[in-house]
Amino acid sequence: MSEAGVLRRLRAMGPGHFPTGIRPARARPRRRWLSIAMVVMFVGGNAVNVALGWAMASGALDGKWYDFRDAGVAMVQLREGLDDRFSSWVSYVVTALIGGAGILGFVALTLLILGWLERRLLARIQIRRGPNRVGPYGLLQLLADAIKLIQKETVIPRGADRFLYFLPPVLLFIPLLLMWGPVPWAPNMTYLDLNVGVLYIIAVGSLSTLTMFIAGWSSNNHYALLGAMRTIAMMISYEIPQSISLLAIVIMAGSMNLGEIVTWQADHNLWLAALLPLGLFAFFFSATAELNRTPNDISEAESEIVAGFHTEYSGMKFGLIAAVELGNALVVAALVSTLFLGGWSLFGLEGRVFQPYMIFAVKVSLVYFLFIWLRGTLPRFRLDQLMSFAWKYLIPLTVVNVLVVAVEASILRVWDVPGIVSLGLFTLLNIALAVVLLRLWSRVLGYRPEREPLLRPTLTASVGGLEAARLMARATARRAGA
Numbered sequence: 001m002s003e004a005g006v007l008r009r010l011r012a013m014g015p016g017h018f019p020t021g022i023r024p025a026r027a028r029p030r031r032r033w034l035s036i037a038m039v040v041m042f043v044g045g046n047a048v049n050v051a052l053g054w055a056m057a058s059g060a061l062d063g064k065w066y067d068f069r070d071a072g073v074a075m076v077q078l079r080e081g082l083d084d085r086f087s088s089w090v091s092y093v094v095t096a097l098i099g100g101a102g103i104l105g106f107v108a109l110t111l112l113i114l115g116w117l118e119r120r121l122l123a124r125i126q127i128r129r130g131p132n133r134v135g136p137y138g139l140l141q142l143l144a145d146a147i148k149l150i151q152k153e154t155v156i157p158r159g160a161d162r163f164l165y166f167l168p169p170v171l172l173f174i175p176l177l178l179m180w181g182p183v184p185w186a187p188n189m190t191y192l193d194l195n196v197g198v199l200y201i202i203a204v205g206s207l208s209t210l211t212m213f214i215a216g217w218s219s220n221n222h223y224a225l226l227g228a229m230r231t232i233a234m235m236i237s238y239e240i241p242q243s244i245s246l247l248a249i250v251i252m253a254g255s256m257n258l259g260e261i262v263t264w265q266a267d268h269n270l271w272l273a274a275l276l277p278l279g280l281f282a283f284f285f286s287a288t289a290e291l292n293r294t295p296n297d298i299s300e301a302e303s304e305i306v307a308g309f310h311t312e313y314s315g316m317k318f319g320l321i322a323a324v325e326l327g328n329a330l331v332v333a334a335l336v337s338t339l340f341l342g343g344w345s346l347f348g349l350e351g352r353v354f355q356p357y358m359i360f361a362v363k364v365s366l367v368y369f370l371f372i373w374l375r376g377t378l379p380r381f382r383l384d385q386l387m388s389f390a391w392k393y394l395i396p397l398t399v400v401n402v403l404v405v406a407v408e409a410s411i412l413r414v415w416d417v418p419g420i421v422s423l424g425l426f427t428l429l430n431i432a433l434a435v436v437l438l439r440l441w442s443r444v445l446g447y448r449p450e451r452e453p454l455l456r457p458t459l460t461a462s463v464g465g466l467e468a469a470r471l472m473a474r475a476t477a478r479r480a481g482a
Contacts, residue, residue, distance in 0.1 A: 099191045103180045114326045115142045118372050125376035152315040157220050164218035169320040171211045176324055178204045179331045184259040186344050186356035197258040198246050209235050212309045219312035227308035234289050241394035242286035245279040248405040249339055262343030268419055269347050273340040275427050278401045278434040280340045282394050287332045294375040298383050333367035
């Protein structure tokens with residue numbers, strides 16, 4: 001039945017069933033200033049693009065400190081100038097402060113944008129409006145929420161360890177900022193160019209585990225402690241397949257430096273997502289558990305543990321913890337883009353057609369959109385399902401994947417054939433092997449989808465929609481007859 005037919009049937013039931021009435025949607029008048037602003041932005045943006053294209057084609061930006069294609073040029077010239085006038089430690093401190101301020105400003109700005117973006121996209125997925133009242137398109141909603149949280153009273157539970165209770169909202173921010181250090185935005189845009197970048201990521205990422213336990217234990221609340229213990233068990237379990245999947249990348253690329261891993265993908269014109277599909281699946285799924293996001297947000301799923309380890313945090317402390325969860329999702333999106341999607345490279349188009357950091361930003365945005373998509377569509381796992389999936393499913397598969405990758409990497413070192421032949425064969429082999437292993441190991445563990453009975457959504461079919469309206473009409477008629 002069409003929407004118009006549904007509305008006609010609902011109106012025929014009479015206003016007695018719908019106290020608020022059924023009114024057609026009222027078209028909002030178009031705002032002329034908004035249309036004018038969009039036209040101006042379109043024309044101005046095209047003019048800027050034309051000017052920048054001419055500047056790049058003419059070579060007017062080559063080697064200049066204001067060359068927006070590579071922010072590393074400005075930093076190199078600044079470091080050389082400071083070295084000429086002062087000692088080396090001055091240039092080290094100044095450039096470190098500038099880089100740290102850039103990371104902090106970027107994280108602060110993106111946290112504001114991501115909160116609004118996630119709520120709007122989830123509303124679209126779930127067929128509702130989302131924030132749309134405070135500011136144009138609800139853009140100022142997060143600012144209003146922040147002001148509200150700041151004004152709320154800070155409640156400290158009786159018997160809580162006050163010193164440890166105040167630490168977690170601050171300590172959770174430290175790994176979030178540190179994780180951006182070795183991430184390469186472009187060939188010369190890396191804050192920490194570490195030879196052990198992968199090991200650094202694993203070490204820094206595990207710091208939040210202890211912080212969450214401190215938050216749950218110091219609150220003097222059994223529900224918060226139970227939520228913290230469940231979260232820690234989940235994070236420790238999924239750190240194992242996540243680390244093993246990173247080991248496969250290190251073996252294939254031959255380096256733990258994130259920049260060199262991106263360079264390896266750029267040199268071979270091959271993303272590791274295609275070459276190591278099983279590693280990508282294990283890393284991405286484990287990351288959702290580390291981030292406490294759907295389908296693995298078990299610490300907030302059970303009714304007896306309320307909100308998990310941060311149950312007793314209110315006001316801006318709760319706001320900081322919620323903001324860190326969004327920021328951590330963006331960091332993982334950056335790591336997935338760097339390790340599996342080629343980072344700033346795009347099959348030779350970087351630096352010619354598109355700027356490397358713009359390519360990287362688009363990839364990160366797409367991966368983060370995938371996180372939001374999963375959150376808006378998938379149900380949660382139970383705790384026993386989640387833990388069984390890590391220990392019985394992911395860990396054995398990632399171990400087999402590492403063994404296969406080690407054999408392939410050894411063959412690549414001694415096989416004197418063009419890379420397009422060897423890597424192409426290994427890519428096809430790994431994709432087929434991933435499909436076979438995922439299917440075969442699922443059946444070994446007892447997964448038989450053909451034996452599962454198909455169940456209709458009986459609740460919505462029996463009491464939802466028009467059926468509910470009919471039941472209400474019958475009940476009203478019986479009461480009127482009585």
